[in-house]
Amino acid sequence: MRVKLVKTYIPGLDEVLGGGLPRPGVVYLVGHTGTGKTTLCAQILYERAKRHGEKGLYICTSEHPSLLISRLKSMNIDFEKLVENNLIEVAYGTPISEKNIVTTLLEEVLAKVETGEFSNIALDSITSLVNFIPVVKVRSILGSLYKHIIDKRLLGILVGEISLTGKSPTVGVEEFMCDTIIKLEQYERAEGYTLRLVVLKNRVAGHSRAYYEISITDKGLEVLAPFKP
Ligand SMILES: Nc1ncnc2c1ncn2[C@@H]1O[C@H](COP(=O)(O)OP(=O)(O)OP(=O)(O)O)[C@@H](O)[C@H]1O
Numbered sequence: 001m002r003v004k005l006v007k008t009y010i011p012g013l014d015e016v017l018g019g020g021l022p023r024p025g026v027v028y029l030v031g032h033t034g035t036g037k038t039t040l041c042a043q044i045l046y047e048r049a050k051r052h053g054e055k056g057l058y059i060c061t062s063e064h065p066s067l068l069i070s071r072l073k074s075m076n077i078d079f080e081k082l083v084e085n086n087l088i089e090v091a092y093g094t095p096i097s098e099k100n101i102v103t104t105l106l107e108e109v110l111a112k113v114e115t116g117e118f119s120n121i122a123l124d125s126i127t128s129l130v131n132f133i134p135v136v137k138v139r140s141i142l143g144s145l146y147k148h149i150i151d152k153r154l155l156g157i158l159v160g161e162i163s164l165t166g167k168s169p170t171v172g173v174e175e176f177m178c179d180t181i182i183k184l185e186q187y188e189r190a191e192g193y194t195l196r197l198v199v200l201k202n203r204v205a206g207h208s209r210a211y212y213e214i215s216i217t218d219k220g221l222e223v224l225a226p227f228k229p
């Protein structure tokens, strides 16, 4: 199977990744709260749709889609326009029970992936699933999602959350299964905190191992210079 590196078009990120993200491939985008996980994956889906006409599927489990869409618009990520042009679908699946996740959220996602109309999909986030269903079941769900994403030659982005209290619920396989890992962190300084990014793995590209400072403004997320402690 031929794997292509596709550009994210996030300023500064493709160079750090060693060219882009592998497709077919699955990215594990993990980080603390408020560090830009949602912005990063929404911006990738937006740029790929706008520049290449690729249809994206964005599944949010923790944020109401109308709030998400208006918030993204303040950063120039216009999902409304993409929806009008049939270039994005935003699916909202709040995990409220095990039955709801398995029968509605996951089955719908797999059915959508099966249609072959999507090129890029994001699941924001997988962490919330762990709170509702046994970890072994989440593992098999992610395994099945991974297989579907690769078989259909998509780029998949799975978002994971790191808790500020230290202990984060994990599935235990996501970091080994995924082809790329991007980690976003809050870094505390005396005067406050800065945001930084590191690529921990990118299976088919020679990526940088350095930390980079990032900024989030009304123009979206940007990767800046190497991070200085
Ligand atoms: N229009 C904007 N201009 C500047 N910064 C913004 C703007 N909108 C959001 N931000 C910044 O982006 C941060 C949130 O980014 P985002 O929601 O992508 O993070 P996240 O990691 O997904 O957070 P969560 O843990 O809540 O899911 C905010 O804390 C804020 O600092």
Ligand SMILES: [Mg+2]
Pocket: 037, 038, 039, 124
């Ligand atoms: Mg988020």
